[in-house]
Amino acid sequence: MEDLLMSNLEENNIIKIVTLPPMRVAYNIAVGAAPEDEAMAPVLDWIKSSNLLGTARFFGGNVVPLPSHLGTPYGYGMCAAIPDGVDVPSHLKEMVMPGGLYAMFESSDDIGDSWKTLMRYLSKHSKYKSDRSRLCLEEHIRNDNPDGSGSKYYLNLFEPVKVK
Known part of the structure; x- marks a missing residue:
């Protein structure tokens, strides 16, 4: 399952709701x-x-x-x-990581700022809210061309969510 949560075209931010499997x-x-x-x-x-x-x-x-x-x-x-x-x-x-429903956001090189952006958008959403009973995750995706980027990995941020 994947749903578009919010988009801010000026900042090119897209937050999706996804289900991670166990x-x-x-x-x-x-x-x-x-x-x-x-x-x-x-x-x-x-x-x-x-x-x-x-x-x-x-x-x-x-x-x-x-x-x-x-x-x-x-x-x-x-x-x-x-x-x-x-x-x-x-x-x-x-x-076994249990999986479940998450808000996913592609991080910039400033991970802290990316988490703040994700949480700010999520706090305004009418359908989903953060699920504090589960840990947030950072998915590390190998960057085979790190030139121009400060990292060997791209990060997708996953904040656990539930329906309000």
Whole structure:
């Protein structure tokens, strides 16, 4: 399911409502002042060495302890969707991500500003509202031509939603 939520042609922002399916994932969590790379590295290294790079979807997101002030340690988890029958190595954990209804927004290089934009548009919507019972996600999509962009990944932001 995919519905167009809002569009602002001046800023070229499009927010869609999508349903993510439940996914079996291998994941790693790191805590620190900037834990993203530390959380990502073991997952990406294993996916590459297992020849699963072309089939895995990558999701990250803040976990407890949540960010509070600039420079304070927080948690970040990184996971990769994997097929049934693939054994997860002992240095990673496994779970089934439940999926569900999400508002999706393509992030700019300013991730914080993109989250603010998504949440601002969502707060004004008449049909959907944020579902605080589930974690938000950042889907990392490999950027094979990072020239001119500061990142090796494009990010799609996923805010869990429910009908008002």
